[in-house]
Amino acid sequence: MSKKKKEQPEEIEVLSKAKKSDKVVPVKLTKDSRFHFRCHPKVRCFTACCSNVNIALPPYDLLRLRKRLGLAADEFIKQYGDIQVLDKTLFPVVTLRMRDDEKKSCPFVTPEGCTVYEDRPNICRYYPVGMATLRKLDAEGGKDEFYFMTREDHCKGFEEEKLWTIGEWRQDQGADLYDEMNRGWMEILIKKKSHGQGKPFPDIKNEMFFKMSFDSDYFRAFVFGSTFLEIYDIPAERIEKVRNDDTELLKLSYEWLRQAIFAEETLKFKEGVLEKRKAQADATMQKVYGDREKGSVGEID
Numbered sequence: 566m567s568k569k570k571k572e573q574p575e576e577i578e579v580l581s582k583a584k585k586s587d588k589v590v591p592v593k594l595t596k597d598s599r600f601h602f603r604c605h606p607k608v609r610c611f612t613a614c615c616s617n618v619n620i621a622l623p624p625y626d627l628l629r630l631r632k633r634l635g636l637a638a639d640e641f642i643k644q645y646g647d648i649q650v651l652d653k654t655l656f657p658v659v660t661l662r663m664r665d666d667e668k669k670s671c672p673f674v675t676p677e678g679c680t681v682y683e684d685r686p687n688i689c690r691y692y693p694v695g696m697a698t699l700r701k702l703d704a705e706g707g708k709d710e711f712y713f714m715t716r717e718d719h720c721k722g723f724e725e726e727k728l729w730t731i732g733e734w735r736q737d738q739g740a741d742l743y744d745e746m747n748r749g750w751m752e753i754l755i756k757k758k759s760h761g762q763g764k765p766f767p768d769i770k771n772e773m774f775f776k777m778s779f780d781s782d783y784f785r786a787f788v789f790g791s792t793f794l795e796i797y798d799i800p801a802e803r804i805e806k807v808r809n810d811d812t813e814l815l816k817l818s819y820e821w822l823r824q825a826i827f828a829e830e831t832l833k834f835k836e837g838v839l840e841k842r843k844a845q846a847d848a849t850m851q852k853v854y855g856d857r858e859k860g861s862v863g864e865i866d
């Protein structure tokens with residue numbers, strides 16, 4: 566992998582990978598597309614792709630890495646992360662900070678290879694394949710997922726005989742699981758891009774997005790240490806799963822974010838909660854405005 570964040574045409578959301586745009590083969594591929602490739606410690610270029618790369622860390626990627634390293638989310642971000650604001654959505658996200666050496670090496674690469682291999686980011690799993698989403702500009706506004714190949718001169722893996730379909734490659738690399746675990750979050754980015762038209766959210770909303778996306782301990786404390794479970798109607802069985810399984814917690818955080826950011830009804834309110842909230846809001850309005858007409862704010866002072 567070698568460097569540079571790539572500018573994409575407006576309608577394309579690249580979901581995996583960040584490479585030099587001039588090395589991307591401009592052909593849309595499917596899961597059945599075939600390619601020859603093998604990467605192993607005896608290739609001449611071993612680890613050549615592990616420096617000067619822009620590796621985004623969606624929530625599941627960050628969770629896997631920080632758990633492996635035994636770090637809290639904020640410790641991990643401080644030690645290994647950079648915060649970047651995405652061009653198209655203006656959301657803050659985490660990327661892996663390269664070392665401050667001549668090659669700008671990945672913090673996890675050694676001459677023997679990747680020291681976090683089992684928990685390596687999805688971008689590293691996909692490589693040399695990339696995945697993108699083409700947002701259709703038709704009335705339904707659907708999307709079309711496809712794959713592409715990155716061929717960098719230094720990568721000798723293409724000279725190997727082993728033949729794969731892209732589907733087989735993804736499965737072999739464990740990318741399927743990462744895609745499944747990050748899909749809900751990616752959909753939030755795509756939705757922000759299509760509905761927000763590049764308009765920034767207030768800082769407080771961006772901070773909420775960042776914290777709830779990347780700090781699962783914070784979200785866990787929010788779920789179990791606030792009135793969350795008094796407000797939302799979550800089946801007891803699911804609550805137990807969320808309590809004991811970080812991946813279930815992540816999925817819940819995506820649903821909650823969609824509700825908080827886009828007011829989607831992803832989580833059901835408990836019976837009476839909305840009525841109670843409305844009554845509280847009415848009481849506050851009554852306290853502030855008394856019997857005056859709502860909206861006659863100018864008369865208050």
Ligand code: SF4
Nearest residue numbers: 615671673674679689
């Ligand atoms: S995480 Fe591992 S595979 Fe990915 S760039 Fe770093 S060393 Fe290479």
Ligand code: SF4
Nearest residue numbers: 604610612614720722
């Ligand atoms: S073969 Fe390609 S993927 Fe493997 S180490 Fe070499 S450059 Fe990286």
